[in-house]
Amino acid sequence: MKKLGLIGYPLGHSFSKKYYLEKFTKEGITNVNYDLYSMEDIREFEKLFNNKDFYGVNVTIPHKINVLSYLNELSAEANAIQAVNCIQIKHQADGPFLKGFNTDVYGFTESLRPLLENHHKKALILGNGGAAKAVEYALNTLNIEYKFVSRTKTVQNLTYGELTAEILNEYLIIINCSPVGTFPNIEEAPQLPYHFIGERHLLYDLVYNPAETMFLKKGKINGAKIKNGLEMLELQAEKNWEIWNKI
Structure with missing residues (x-):
């Protein structure tokens, strides 16, 4: 089994895991399994990608950056951001690629594109972690x-x-690219006016749990258009699947 x-x-x-297992059931996909591989030390990753049954993994904290040393190639956006969340594994005669x-x-x-109106020309990015870097790259492609914005002042x-x-x-x-407002701290919100x-x-x-964070609630009360990160996750999950299954 793959x-x-x-x-x-x-x-x-x-x-x-929940998304893919539900997808496999719904679409009758029976030859693939998706599981969680908790690893504190990134060196444990070698056991996975040397296993010829593995043909793809997702990557989350804290390995989105330190996994880079194991990769043979980066896509354009991954190279610009210097962080990955999806790895395609191809097993070749001389080893895994x-x-x-x-x-x-x-x-x-x-997920953002359909919401944009003519006056949406400039954005504030709350936070400066890895998620913020992905958002920065996306805004550049959208010419926004x-x-x-962060708690500590810098030149940038x-x-x-x-x-x-x-x-x-x-x-x-x-x-909001910060974790502020994520369950269970649902009463918290970025300190905006x-x-x-x-x-x-x-x-x-980017938070999706709860579905409507305090940040979104405060904006909604004042008439703002709001969006959580669930569709973003679903879209990237489908893009992962497409990447993994490219020949």
């Missing part, structure tokens, strides 16, 4: 200007305390 899986540490509830992708870019881009970003009515009137897309947010704003939260 094998797929998710590597990371620690691994708790997995969207990916591993190519890394970042399908978060595809998932985010295609952006600024980062704003702080939450610097967000004025003038800035929020100019940056009408706000994307929400009273400056209105009907022209689009608030996007």
Whole structure:
């Protein structure tokens, strides 16, 4: 049986495993299994990709960057971001060939695109971790200007305390790439001046549990268009499947 899986540490509830096992059942796919492979040390990954049953894996924290040293090739977006969440494994006569992708870019881009209106020209990215890098790449492809917002001031970003009515009137897309508001801390929200947010704003939260975070609720109350990260995950999951099954 062919094998797929998710590597990371620690691994708790997995969207990916649930999604793929349901997909296999629904579509009558019987020759593939998807499982979780918790590994604290990335060197354990060698056992997986040397197993000829494995032809693809997803990658999550903390290995999205340190897995790069095992890869033979990177897709354009993975190379730009220097982080992967999907690896295609091809077993060849001289050993396995591993190519890394970042399908978060595809998932985010295609879930955001239908929501964009003519006035959505500039975005604020909340957070500066790996997810924010994928969002940054996507915004560049969509020709949307952006600024980062974080708690610590640098040359490249704003702080939450610097967000004025003038800035929020100019940056009408706000994307939460931080874990703030994720279950079980559902009463938390990024420290924005929400009273400056209105009907022209689009608030996007990469968090999907809960389905409507406090960040989204506060925006919705003020008339903003809102979107959570569930469709992004579903789209990237299908893109992973397409990549793994390319001959």
